Amino acid sequence: KKRYALGSRWSKTELTYRIINRTPDLPANEVDRIITESIEKWADASGLTFTLVKSGNADILISFAPGSHGDDNPFDGPGGVLAHAYYPSSNAIGGDAHFDEDERYTDASFSGINLEWVAVHEFGHSLGLGHSQIEGAVMYPFYTGYVPKFQLNSDDIAGIQAHYGENVGE
Ligand SMILES: CC(C)C[C@H](CC(=O)NO)C(=O)N[C@H]1Cc2cn(c3ccccc23)CCCCCCNC1=O
Ligand SMILES: [Ca+2]
């Protein structure tokens, strides 16, 4: 099956991200923790580093909204499309990740939509990964349900390293 796909990449390896708003489905500190752990999965597998910023601009702007939300891709209500994100680019929306607020986001639960899985998938796009046809890859285009302690698939890791190389550690 076709493995990972590549879109545009960032021309830098030190990236910033900002949580614009949070889903009310989970406690705010949980949302922050899940988002940070999700983006750090990509840092662990590559030479990328991420800094959370609390205000102003950032490379990756993260927001939750239902239906029409200011871009050309309105969400579709509960189910269907869960979220989307934009490949790196010089324009403002590049790298941004939007989550459909009409979903019921959960953590460590087999019901609802696992926020961590969706976030890891979207941040893959924010970093320049397309979809993979490998069923176990996080970049697979279909949500297949909560996987306890899930890790990036080797295909996801190969994809991010094709763009940004290996994690060279401290
Ligand atoms: C991978 C995920 C985190 C992000 C992707 C979108 C995406 O690639 N974002 O970057 C997603 O939402 N995929 C849909 C694909 C999809 C499945 N169905 C759909 C019905 C209508 C529209 C889309 C879908 C059938 C019914 C199940 C609906 C609930 C699950 N939805 C999905 O799996
Ligand atoms: Ca939806």
Ligand SMILES: [Zn+2]
């Ligand atoms: Zn996707």
